[in-house]
Amino acid sequence: MDTLDRILGEWERERPDLDVSALAVIGRLSRYADLVQARLDAVFAEHGLQSWEFDVLSALRRAGDPYELTPGELDRALLITSGTTTHRVQRLESRGFVTRRRDEDDRRVVRVRLTVTGRAAHEAAHAAHADNETRILAGLSEGERAELLGGLKALGRVLGDTLPD
Amino acid sequence: MDTLDRILGEWERERPDLDVSALAVIGRLSRYADLVQARLDAVFAEHGLQSWEFDVLSALRRAGDPYELTPGELDRALLITSGTTTHRVQRLESRGFVTRRRDEDDRRVVRVRLTVTGRAAHEAAHAAHADNETRILAGLSEGERAELLGGLKALGRVLGDTLPD
DNA sequence: GTCTGATATCTTGATATCAAGATGTTTGGA
DNA sequence: TCCAAACATCTTGATATCAAGATATCAGAC
Structure with missing residues (x-):
């Protein structure tokens, strides 16, 4: 269970007719790119x-x-x-x-x-x-x-x- | 051959001692997240x-x-x-x-x-x-x-x- | 009941970014 | 030769974002 699973579950409840399988991929892609970027930024900051x-x-x-x-x-x-x-x-x-x-x-x-x-x-x-x-x-x-x-x-x-x- | 392959090749030429295998993954992750976002933005823009x-x-x-x-x-x-x-x-x-x-x-x-x-x-x-x-x-x-x-x-x-x- | 610390939101000031257009330079054709 | 179009860079104005701090409210200890 992760953030996207929760989001997909919410859509399933609200709009059970929708196909959310693409969101499962693209949502993770952008979310994890953000999380990785935050980790990279922290190291760059240590070097000014x-x-x-x-x-x-x-x-x-x-x-x-x-x-x-x-x-x-x-x-x-x-x-x-x-x-x-x-x-x-x-x-x-x-x-x-x-x-x-x-x-x-x-x-x-x-x-x-x-x-x-x-x-x-x-x-x-x-x-x-x-x-x-x-x-x-x-x-x-x-x-x-x-x-x-x-x-x-x-x-x-x-x-x-x-x-x- | 894609953008990251080119970048990795440049590092290989400049710094053959480096291990760039993590960059191959993380570089693509952030680049493709950007490219996907640009495609999503275009559709949102059509809807104001x-x-x-x-x-x-x-x-x-x-x-x-x-x-x-x-x-x-x-x-x-x-x-x-x-x-x-x-x-x-x-x-x-x-x-x-x-x-x-x-x-x-x-x-x-x-x-x-x-x-x-x-x-x-x-x-x-x-x-x-x-x-x-x-x-x-x-x-x-x-x-x-x-x-x-x-x-x-x-x-x-x-x-x-x-x-x- | 009255503080004190925690919590929720908003404000302020700085900055990175973009779109659109301005400026200066080169190139190719008449 | 001269002009128009292409090209490279920079400027301008707008805006989304964040970090840090201000403000208002609540909850718990005593």
Whole structure:
């Protein structure tokens, strides 16, 4: 018996005609994503970072040397709008974690680059974050974890999350 | 090949020492929760509702006749803070979807009740929403869907989402 | 009966986000 | 060459959210 079982039971009582089987899946998906996020946030906070700050630093770190992306690339990598990217980059710039400069060849473009300080901040948080993720899933059996991963991959497919190649 | 596969590949290139297997699960969980939410939002928008408005109306509808909850009960049902509840209820009250009144026996308590208008708005959106959820999952095979549900239930267990009884 | 602590709700101030549009730059065709 | 359309980024205004604290009410100990 969990939160969704209770909710499904309430619908069963109120609207026995409804098919709530999809809600059983989607309701859990969004609820557990929230609960997991709260656990991740707690570790980021211990390292003085917001979750969104870590996300931007991670995207730059993953890009590889010279740890540089454009705002547009950040928009697409992080699924956020351009205004949000502007705001995020400004905040990280004010903390000394990234630098911004115009591209010389195409002056519409900006290059956002991780600083040494930013890379260090990411590095410290990243280790704790990876541990945290591992710990969250540690209570799953091998089979349960494979089940969850397989189910999520299938969901990604139906949501259209596939890349060329 | 999907978005997470690409991200995992980037980490493999940059930090081959890291164990990214937990990220493969948790990254997909949060990404797909976001993608699903965007699809749900689109249908709510067709019915002139924000996702959070639908959530409040649903909680009240599920409560059963007389479709009434206190702000504190809404906090807990929706995993939001009390300030957010105040704001949500004000907005729904201004749209005529709920009424607020003091409890006579315990004057600290407020009773938020779904109006006939609010119930109708919920009803219309709910039918489309349920269809939408069913449609999103329609691309999954029977087995994939069972896999996803089983994996999510196990995750809920390790996240502590269990109720008494 | 009267405090004191607990409880329920609301207020305040800060901030992350988005949609829509403004600004500046490049590109391709006439 | 010049202009229009495409493009990249930033700005503006609105709003949903939270944390922390304020306010009002109740319950229990004495």
